[in-house]
Amino acid sequence: xxxxxxxxxxxxxxxxxxxxxxxxxxxxxxxxxxxxxxxxxxxxxxxxxxxxxxxxxxxxxxxxxxxxxxxxxxxxxxxxxxxxxxxxxxxxxxxxxxxxxxxxxxxxxxxxxxxxxxxxxxxxxxxxxxxxxxxxxxxxxxxxxxxxxxxxxxxxxxxxxxxxxxxxxxxxxxxxxxxxxxxxxxxxxxxxxxxxxxxxxxxxxxxxxxxxxxxxxxxxxxxxxxxxxxxxxxxxxxxxxxxxxxxxxxxxxxxxxxxxxxxxxxxxxxxxxxxxxxxxxxxxxxxxxxxxxxxxxxxxxxxxxxxxxxxxxxxxxxxxxxxxxxxxxxxxxxxxxxxxxxxxxxxxxxxxxxxxxxxxxxxxxxxxxxxxxxxxxxxxxxxxxxxxxxxxxxxxxxxxxxxxxxxxxxxxxxxxxxxxxxxxxxxxxxxxxxxxxxxxxxxxxxxxxxxxxxxxxxxxxxxxxxxxxxxx
Numbered sequence: 001x002x003x004x005x006x007x008x009x010x011x012x013x014x015x016x017x018x019x020x021x022x023x024x025x026x027x028x029x030x031x032x033x034x035x036x037x038x039x040x041x042x043x044x045x046x047x048x049x050x051x052x053x054x055x056x057x058x059x060x061x062x063x064x065x066x067x068x069x070x071x072x073x074x075x076x077x078x079x080x081x082x083x084x085x086x087x088x089x090x091x092x093x094x095x096x097x098x099x100x101x102x103x104x105x106x107x108x109x110x111x112x113x114x115x116x117x118x119x120x121x122x123x124x125x126x127x128x129x130x131x132x133x134x135x136x137x138x139x140x141x142x143x144x145x146x147x148x149x150x151x152x153x154x155x156x157x158x159x160x161x162x163x164x165x166x167x168x169x170x171x172x173x174x175x176x177x178x179x180x181x182x183x184x185x186x187x188x189x190x191x192x193x194x195x196x197x198x199x200x201x202x203x204x205x206x207x208x209x210x211x212x213x214x215x216x217x218x219x220x221x222x223x224x225x226x227x228x229x230x231x232x233x234x235x236x237x238x239x240x241x242x243x244x245x246x247x248x249x250x251x252x253x254x255x256x257x258x259x260x261x262x263x264x265x266x267x268x269x270x271x272x273x274x275x276x277x278x279x280x281x282x283x284x285x286x287x288x289x290x291x292x293x294x295x296x297x298x299x300x301x302x303x304x305x306x307x308x309x310x311x312x313x314x315x316x317x318x319x320x321x322x323x324x325x326x327x328x329x330x331x332x333x334x335x336x337x338x339x340x341x342x343x344x345x346x347x348x349x350x351x352x353x354x355x356x357x358x359x360x361x362x363x364x365x366x367x368x369x370x371x372x373x374x375x376x377x378x379x380x381x382x383x384x385x386x387x388x389x390x391x392x393x394x395x396x397x398x399x400x401x402x403x404x405x406x407x408x409x410x411x412x413x414x415x416x417x418x419x420x421x422x423x424x425x426x427x428x429x430x431x432x433x434x435x436x437x438x439x440x441x442x443x444x445x446x447x448x449x450x451x452x453x454x455x456x457x458x459x460x461x462x463x464x465x466x467x468x469x470x471x472x
Contacts, residue, residue: 006392007040008033009113009142011092012124013103015045016073017061019293020237021316022150025204026124027077032205032383034086041087044112045073046094046103049452055096056103058268066091066457080207093449093457099441101270102128106446106453107462108135110142120144120395123182125151127174130181132442134431137424138181146390147182148203149192152335155311159241173440180424186389188314191335202314202338203386205379209295210323217300217325218368227325228303231262231362235294235317236309238267243309244275246331248282250308250354255283257355261362263306266299267291294320303327304361308354314338318345323377325369327361329354341376343367 010030014023026043034041047069053062063069070089077085092109096102109129110121118141123129126147130138138145153174154167171193178185178195185198220227236242244265251258261284265275268291279286292298294317305321305328312318312335321328322342330336332347339345344366346357375381387393430436438444454461 007119009042010122011044013128016076017057030087032379044090047091052096093453095443107448118142123147130177145182147185149187189335201389205382206319206323210320214323214325230302232304233264233302234306235266238269238272246308254355327366329357
């Protein structure tokens with residue numbers, strides 16, 4: 001009997017040209033999972049109306065149609081990988097929530113994959129994708145659902161007003177929806193919220209361009225040339241919670257010990273002006289510049305990357321800096337556990353340790369990475385880790401089809417026999433009313449796509465009854 005090809009649908013919460021982790025990493029995951037042709041892969045990304053695109057995409061970039069957006073995404077990726085792209089791209093309707101600085105799904109986004117094609121779903125940020133999900137139960141629509149936890153939401157929420165209470169409530173909401181909708185949960189690091197039966201595994205790699213830069217630096221070292229002619233830098237979205245608060249606090253406290261230090265900061269974001277002002281008050285040379293692509297030649301010659309952030313789960317820019325052969329200074333934090341295996345990662349425990357690690361990173365040449373160390377940073381290795389962690393090789397399409405579809409997948413909902421089905425039913429009810437949705441933070445009128453989203457995506461405009469318990 002011929003083994004049926006798996007169909008993996010990867011749903012994520014953002015898209016290029018927004019250079020955020022949940023736009024970039026799922027894109028590379030789709031490319032590398034489809035590379036050998038053994039699996040059919042579909043990447044499902046949000047489509048925003050032009051009004052919402054202007055709120056989130058950089059430099060005023062907008063797309064008039066999904067096909068135009070898809071062409072941009074494919075071109076961006078083709079410039080970064082050296083093999084043909086063998087995956088499909090589809091779009092779900094989304095809206096940008098300005099208060100959360102996030103894109104939220106509109107309607108039942110599982111409908112993007114027809115029932116007859118539904119096999120394996122990968123939910124990148126499953127809590128984010130399902131907080132307000134109102135429709136088919138993911139575990140019923142798909143034979144196998146894998147959630148990948150990208151974001152330490154609790155750490156961000158704790159920094160807000162009444163943060164501890166919000167974090168307490170969010171912790172239980174996240175556990176609830178992820179438990180209802182995912183068979184398997186992969187946490188990128190132990191810095192994320194804990195979930196029952198989850199495993200910790202970094203299933204991300206770095207853009208191959210960074211490894212190419214690292215190889216060029218390695219050749220320079222072998223020729224006894226000076227590969228790094230600049231000092232220390234940091235790059236990240238310019239908001240206080242992305243490491244800037246910790247970095248400027250450390251620099252302010254240890255100005256005397258670091259008197260000769262010059263640091264360049266690169267980033268754009270809503271806290272840019274405040275961060276510039278705080279940097280100006282220091283008795284150190286701290287230069288603040290707009291954000292740039294980390295692969296830009298401007299960054300190639302820096303020797304040391306300083307990253308004191310503790311809100312990241314696995315910091316992409318830290319991995320990129322290591323791939324480029326740089327010394328990296330990181331806090332001793334669970335989010336940096338993966339990086340400790342690399343000799344150029346300098347870990348510190350406190351302020352004095354930060355000073356020692358920074359001075360050492362600037363005075364010493366980085367070690368030359370071995371072939372195996374470079375491989376560990378690659379998307380080839382990340383894909384191998386993902387396949388192993390998610391048990392994909394143990395799950396054939398034929399085996400997965402043994403998963404029985406229940407009444408939840410039909411047009412009407414009946415309360416299931418077990419606690420999980422009951423819990424899913426309660427979530428379905430709560431997410432089906434405008435008042436309860438908005439009370440918990442949903443974008444108003446996001447239960448179904450509006451006329452403009454329907455027109456852009458070729459969908460039929462629906463007008464659901466507020467009291468209906470029918471699935472769409």
